[in-house]
Amino acid sequence: MLxxxxxxxxxxxxxxxxxxxxxxxxxxxxxxxxxxxTGAAALKQLEGTWPALLVVDLMMPGMDGFELCRRVKxxxxxxxxxxxxxxxxxxxxxxxxxxAEDYVTKPFDPDELVARIQRVLRRAAIGSPQISLNGGDVExxxxxxxxxxxxxxxxxxxxxxxxLQVLAASVDRIVPTxxxxxxxxxxxxxxxxxxxxxxxxxxxxxxxxxxxxxxxxMTERGVGYRLSSGTPAPQRS
Amino acid sequence: MPRTGLWLRVFVGLLLAVLPPILMVVGxxxxxxxxxxDADPDLVAIMVVVGAIAWAALLAIVYTRSxxxxxxxxxxxxxxxxxxxxxxxxxxxxxxASSLDxxxxxxxSLATQAAAIPIDDxxxxxxxxxxxxxxxxxxxxxxxxxxLTSQDDVLxxxxxxxxxxxxxxxxxxxxIERWASVTAxxxxxxxxxxxxxxxVVDVAVSERLRSILLAPWxxxxxxxxxxxxxxxxxxxxxxxxxxxxxxYARVRSQADELTRLAAVQADFLRGVTHDLQTPLTSIGAxxxxxxxxxxxxxxxxxxxDSIAHQAERLRRMVSQLLIASRLExxxxxxxxxxxxxxxxxxxxxxxxxxxxxxxxxxxxxxHLAVADPDRxxxxxxxxxxxxxxxxxxxxxxxxxxxxADGSLAITVADHGTGMDxxxxxxxxxxxxxSAQARKLAPxxxxxxxYAAQGLMVAxxxxxxxxxALGTGAAITARVPxxxxxxxx
Numbered sequence: 001m002l003x004x005x006x007x008x009x010x011x012x013x014x015x016x017x018x019x020x021x022x023x024x025x026x027x028x029x030x031x032x033x034x035x036x037x038t039g040a041a042a043l044k045q046l047e048g049t050w051p052a053l054l055v056v057d058l059m060m061p062g063m064d065g066f067e068l069c070r071r072v073k074x075x076x077x078x079x080x081x082x083x084x085x086x087x088x089x090x091x092x093x094x095x096x097x098x099x100a101e102d103y104v105t106k107p108f109d110p111d112e113l114v115a116r117i118q119r120v121l122r123r124a125a126i127g128s129p130q131i132s133l134n135g136g137d138v139e140x141x142x143x144x145x146x147x148x149x150x151x152x153x154x155x156x157x158x159x160x161x162x163x164l165q166v167l168a169a170s171v172d173r174i175v176p177t178x179x180x181x182x183x184x185x186x187x188x189x190x191x192x193x194x195x196x197x198x199x200x201x202x203x204x205x206x207x208x209x210x211x212x213x214x215x216x217x218m219t220e221r222g223v224g225y226r227l228s229s230g231t232p233a234p235q236r237s
Numbered sequence: 238m239p240r241t242g243l244w245l246r247v248f249v250g251l252l253l254a255v256l257p258p259i260l261m262v263v264g265x266x267x268x269x270x271x272x273x274x275d276a277d278p279d280l281v282a283i284m285v286v287v288g289a290i291a292w293a294a295l296l297a298i299v300y301t302r303s304x305x306x307x308x309x310x311x312x313x314x315x316x317x318x319x320x321x322x323x324x325x326x327x328x329x330x331x332x333x334a335s336s337l338d339x340x341x342x343x344x345x346s347l348a349t350q351a352a353a354i355p356i357d358d359x360x361x362x363x364x365x366x367x368x369x370x371x372x373x374x375x376x377x378x379x380x381x382x383x384x385l386t387s388q389d390d391v392l393x394x395x396x397x398x399x400x401x402x403x404x405x406x407x408x409x410x411x412x413i414e415r416w417a418s419v420t421a422x423x424x425x426x427x428x429x430x431x432x433x434x435x436x437v438v439d440v441a442v443s444e445r446l447r448s449i450l451l452a453p454w455x456x457x458x459x460x461x462x463x464x465x466x467x468x469x470x471x472x473x474x475x476x477x478x479x480x481x482x483x484x485y486a487r488v489r490s491q492a493d494e495l496t497r498l499a500a501v502q503a504d505f506l507r508g509v510t511h512d513l514q515t516p517l518t519s520i521g522a523x524x525x526x527x528x529x530x531x532x533x534x535x536x537x538x539x540x541x542d543s544i545a546h547q548a549e550r551l552r553r554m555v556s557q558l559l560i561a562s563r564l565e566x567x568x569x570x571x572x573x574x575x576x577x578x579x580x581x582x583x584x585x586x587x588x589x590x591x592x593x594x595x596x597x598x599x600x601x602x603x604h605l606a607v608a609d610p611d612r613x614x615x616x617x618x619x620x621x622x623x624x625x626x627x628x629x630x631x632x633x634x635x636x637x638x639x640x641a642d643g644s645l646a647i648t649v650a651d652h653g654t655g656m657d658x659x660x661x662x663x664x665x666x667x668x669x670x671s672a673q674a675r676k677l678a679p680x681x682x683x684x685x686x687y688a689a690q691g692l693m694v695a696x697x698x699x700x701x702x703x704x705a706l707g708t709g710a711a712i713t714a715r716v717p718x719x720x721x722x723x724x725x
Contacts, residue, residue, distance in 0.1 A: 015515045021522035028529065106514035107552040110522040157573045190580050194721035198575045198605045201719070 039063030628653030
């Protein structure tokens, strides 16, 4: 019997002590860990097999993390988590949204990094960075977390974007509450159904023409939620 | 024309005044002699009376007309005076008017030029602007400003300042300027000596600064009293401008220095904390990994536990400093997630590892916060850490969570010394630490509450203190929240 395939994570950081400490923690979480201490070394590694995800330090001598992310995305659409300094400017952080799926600010708890890796990999497995409902009346760009409806464009929170992505992967089908909690939140979040209720309510305010009579984000009482692609009769909530 | 008419009327008037008595005398003589000897004496008397009345009426009419003409002439003079017509008032009057006009023009020009001198510019440029202004006012391109002694050698070195568009605009103080200044004996002096004649005007004379305006006066009349007055006025204005510009420059250089020092301090803080970020992450991660090993002695496990805990403490302190510097730079955007507050409070409290009785109570209908959980945890850490630091060992810490108008109020209370009015009003200032705080916890940074307030405001919440000396402190953070009810 073959051993289960462990997703590979490529850690890129110029600080070898941190690289070693993080390798051990990420490895313990069940991932295959590869490391590189420069941007160039990381690109070299990508010439071989691709990892499932990259963790990239933003501040590195030579090629910085930002440049590395840009080059990686030219090669392949691999998910990236950036380790950034807390004082990185907002401009840089927003530019990061183009390339990075998530970012963790230093100093951080390694458990937090592991939780983010799990979350990003789960989301990446779902695929589909674009959602379009009702012939384009509602458009969601998951990379930039922008929701465009007939009444304008709004920014989604990471959780709202994840929830929409999971629902969109099974459009017009019911996704049970437990599955949503499991896929949208991590264990560390300690989420219960009330998290889902409030998040859905807030999402409907951004998504629905009339949040009290939803057309897209439907409640399936006692079971879960369903994302509707068309224009069924409005449901009274 | 009016003058000729006037003389004619005076002549006629005199004639009319003299004629009746003569005619009366002639008439009386004729009556008494024989011309009208046979006539009726009553008739004659009537005729004489009628004649006298007729003369009087004629006189009255003529004089009234004459007076009316004079009045019209006066009115016409007044009108032509108002409309600025050139009056026939004689050369002396014309000279006076023209010199007054010139003087008015100069004063108006002085006011305009004085207003145009920028006092917020460099004092050296202001000195040049003064020389330009004086040249414009006096219509004389030979005026210049000499700064003879100045204690502010950097801001305004001793030199002769020409108009700003001259080449060169500044020259060294020459012998002429020195000589002219030495012989000056009042605000405005006309001096003659080995280098010719000069007019010298004192501009600013104090212990710190002595400067003059001067112009060569060779071949011209010495200034009149009026010209001296005007020059003195010019000097006073120039002096005020120069003093103000020096004062402004001093204040500005002090402000620049303070800004520079603040920037150096912020840079240093950012640099140091930034350098700490990576090693702190490593220490924490390594200690956690080592602790996970199975073959550890209890003592080693306890030590590793301490290392991890202390690294965690340091990590939080560094985060606090970094947040403070980001808040200051206005570069901070919190996440907006939905989460329960009570578990976060419990997690933060246990991470603090304080050996204290702890009581957490949740009131009212269930709510979930809508904020950045990591940042709220930082705020809670700061509040709980403060409560432990500033209250006696063994005394309880209580946290109460209650819904309040679209938000959750999280109140952290201790049984410590509390805060007096002054401490309460300054508790959220960066780096502020009261004397009491320094005594109870000498190692604090004074950043905790400052960062906490900044974070709460950035998340759309608020933070406030209710405390009095001796009753303990209660700090309440209000975080935006939503009722957590099912939508079906």
